[in-house]
Amino acid sequence: MGDIRQSLLPRDVLSAAKELLYHLDIYICNMVQSGRQAPQVDTKTLDLVEEFILHVPKDRNAQVRRMSALQELHLLEIMCSCFQEQSRDTVRxxxxxxxxSLQGNQADESRMALLGKLVSMAVAVGRIPILECAATWLQRTHRVYCIRLAQVLVDDYCSLVPGSVPTLQNIHSASPRFCCQFITAVTTLYDLSTEELTPPLELLKMIVSWIQEDPRLVLITFLNTPLSNSQPVSSLDVTPLGGLVRWCVKAPLAYRKDKKPVMVNGTGENEQEAGPLFSALHLSVLQVFMLLPNILTEKGLFGRLALLQIESVAALISDLSRLLDQADKHTHTISDESHAASQLALDRLAQALQVAMANRALLCSRGKGSRILNLLQLILSGPVMYYNNIHTPPLSFSPHAAHSPIASHPTLPGHAPHTPMAPHPSPHPQYPAQPFMTGLPFPYRPGH
Incomplete structure (x- = not known):
């Protein structure tokens, strides 16, 4: 396609971009029809895309070509039509x-800006082919850029335009794959570490309603990903389960009534409004874990593949220990509501870990499992000690306690019998000691 450059140069920016999209579609169709294995777009074609669609000049002395806002809108409409009219998914x-696809060059910022506008328009006008392509992009791209795209959609539909949330909510039925990837991205973006990184209430309501309606939604990417294709190390998790567990566990402390209210669309939202939503979300996540044995067994992966990563659990426990330590340091000014919030966070953590381990969503080797138990015990025993990763040397209690997550499960062949770990006496009266690995002692309490 390199020979068409001279014909594009005299055209105005919109006409040149439209012509290049037309030739790009023909070029890729021919490449696919040739039966070439793993077809790749050549470098010259990518250079044309950067020059005439992303407007990154290839010549230092060349004049920068830019579109007006109206021309850019027309280009987005043309792109929507191109993807809608192309019937072959491989070509799309x-x-x-x-x-x-990010190339690691100066054109990437232009790519991200155009991508955000295109996907936002696709959500608005229901262009499913673009959402499906974007779902694949989210699966293969570095998580830093994935959360940038998610932030654009949250800003467009949950913050900037009042009443536009139902439009975004429709992606649940339009493209479940994209919806699943979007949930994974926003749970990665909003880690509840600050007010700015706490999910807007409208976003939270939407995600809760999606998962309540279809708990399997959060497993769509996992169910549709060939097991032979390994995820890139820097990509999003294959499911949003880790991020959802983090939301549920940290929410009672992030939304405490005695903290400054979280601002959403200019109005204060506190624990009274967010609390029931996180409670419902917590129940839905536990229900998803309980679906996994049959799904993993069908795939031949029961006991072999962990959908809740142990590194994610270790990071969550470390974060929770810091939050509880901060609450301890201010007990002279914090009300009983803070103590109740801390207890609820611990209850949810225990419930999530036990249900995940019972259904083999979380797999622990002896060494890693004992380190997780160490961190859990340190939360209860105080003073809180901070651990940056899971490779902290274990303490002196038995490593066998980590290997048998649920007392009702039979002992695995070749492993020592499990001896339940006695509850550790807690010097903090507001955090009663919890028997974390001895069954399911914590009933789900929807009233919290």
């Missing part, structure tokens, strides 16, 4: 990749 995916 290759065109999308040629336009938006």
């Amino acid at each position: 995916q290759l065109v999308f990749s040629a336009l938006f």
Whole structure:
């Protein structure tokens, strides 16, 4: 396609971009029809995309070509039509990749800006082919850029335009794959560490309603991903389970009534409004864990694949220990509501870990399991000690306690019998000691 550059140069920016999209579609169609294995778009074609669609000049002395806002809107409409009219998914995916795969150069910022506008428009006008391509992009791209795309959609539909949330909510039925990836991205973005990184109430309501309606939604990417294709190390998790557990556990402390209210769309939202939503979300996450044995067994992965990563659990426990330590340091000014919030966070952590381990969503080797138990015990025993990762040397109690997560499960062949760990006496009266690994002692309490 390199020979068409001279014909594009005299055209205005919109006409040149439209012509290049037309030639790009033909070029990729021919490449796919040739039966070439793993077709790749050549470098010259990518250079044309950067020059005439992303407007990154290839010549230092060349004049920068820019579109007006109206021209850019027309380009987005043209792109929507191109993807909608192309019937072959393979061609659509290759065109999308040629336009938006990050190359590690100065054109990437232009790619991200155009991508955010295109996906936002696709949500608004229901262009399912673009959402499907974007779902694949989210699965293959570095998580830093994935959360940037998610932030654009949250800003557009949950913050900037009042009443536009139902439009975004429709992606649940329009493209479950994209919806699943979007949930994974926003749970990665909003880690509840600050007010700015606490999910807007409208977003929370939407995600809770999605998962309540269809708990399997959070497993869509996992169910549709060939097991032979390993996820890139820096990509999003294959499910949002880790992020959802983090939300549920940290929420009681992030939304405490005695803290400054979280601002959403200019109005204060506190624990009274968010609390029941996180409670419902916690129950839904536990229900998803309980679906996993049959799903993993069907795939031949029961006991072999962990959908809740142990590194994620270790990071959550470390975060929770810091939050509880901060609450301890201010007990002279914090009300009983703070103590109740801390207890609820501990209850949810215990419930999530036990249900995940019972259903083999979380797998622990002896060494890693004992280190997780160490961190859990340190939360209760105080003073809180901070651990940056899971490789902290274990304490002196028995490692066998970590290997048998649920007392009702039979002892695995070749492993020592499990001896339940006695509850550790807690010097903090507001945090009663919890028998974390001896069954399911914590009933779900929807009233919290």
